[in-house]
Amino acid sequence: MRKKIVAANWKMNLNLTEGGNLVSDICKSLPILAENMQVLIAPPYINITSVVSQLSGVSNVFVAAQNCHQEASGAYTGEVAASMLSAAGVTYVIIGHSERRQYFAESNAMLAQKTDQALSNNLKVVFCCGEPLEVRDANNQNAYVAQQIEESIFHLTAEQMNSVVVAYEPIWAIGTGRTANTAQAQDMHSHIRAVLSAKFGAEVADSTSILYGGSCKPSNAAELFACQDVDGGLIGGASLKAEEFLGIIYAMTK
Numbered sequence: 001m002r003k004k005i006v007a008a009n010w011k012m013n014l015n016l017t018e019g020g021n022l023v024s025d026i027c028k029s030l031p032i033l034a035e036n037m038q039v040l041i042a043p044p045y046i047n048i049t050s051v052v053s054q055l056s057g058v059s060n061v062f063v064a065a066q067n068c069h070q071e072a073s074g075a076y077t078g079e080v081a082a083s084m085l086s087a088a089g090v091t092y093v094i095i096g097h098s099e100r101r102q103y104f105a106e107s108n109a110m111l112a113q114k115t116d117q118a119l120s121n122n123l124k125v126v127f128c129c130g131e132p133l134e135v136r137d138a139n140n141q142n143a144y145v146a147q148q149i150e151e152s153i154f155h156l157t158a159e160q161m162n163s164v165v166v167a168y169e170p171i172w173a174i175g176t177g178r179t180a181n182t183a184q185a186q187d188m189h190s191h192i193r194a195v196l197s198a199k200f201g202a203e204v205a206d207s208t209s210i211l212y213g214g215s216c217k218p219s220n221a222a223e224l225f226a227c228q229d230v231d232g233g234l235i236g237g238a239s240l241k242a243e244e245f246l247g248i249i250y251a252m253t254k
């Protein structure tokens with residue numbers, strides 16, 4: 001059975017104290033998570049070691065990084081290597097978020113390298129894809145997302161795909177309050193699963209978790225998560241408040 005996952009992407013929000021308070025508030029009211037359910041928290045790099053220690057001993061809750069560098073080590077001032085994340089107790093790394101693609105010029109080829117770095121350092125990957133509004137308006141979203149997947153993760157083996165989660169985040173829904181409706185989400189998620197199936201086989205495709213991201217909140221999470229191919233969510237704004245994030249976690253556990 002594939003995993004259900006609710007992941008918090010804090011982006012560039014919350015200092016050490018604020019992040020620590022949020023994690024402890026979440027832990028206080030966390031529902032029991034079934035074996036196939038996970039919660040991920042992706043704080044800024046500087047909070048990572050403290051969140052790792054806060055979560056030690058908390059079942060099924062893992063720390064994710066928001067990025068890693070595509071090289072193993074070296075003269076890349078300001079950057080963090082996948083091996084360092086792994087050594088710090090990080091379990092997942094988000095790769096290919098649209099904000100990284102847009103503001104830091106991360107190409108599909110670079111994201112393939114980052115994926116390799118992550119996997120070779122025993123990190124699991126949350127690989128993000130999703131189209132901008134003009135592509136959706138032209139009804140080209142399926143080809144656009146397939147190309148992102150092909151160029152960044154099609155070189156992996158079926159076995160490596162066991163360590164990859166896909167997150168579909170339509171750019172027009174991120175931080176806009178405009179969520180994909182359930183039909184749009186389900187259509188794209190089933191398309192992504194078909195793309196994975198054609199390359200890696202039905203077994204890999206069926207066991208890959210595909211998360212939805214983009215203005216997901218407690219009031220819409222349940223209906224999105226009820227879609228057959230939606231296996232959870234990648235949450236931005238609503239992950240910054242314990243009550244809202246917990247509401248989304250509860251929606252997963254229903």
Ligand code: 13P
Nearest residue numbers: 009174175214215236237
């Ligand atoms: P919002 O939930 O704020 O729309 O952000 C989604 C996102 O980008 C998560 O990675």
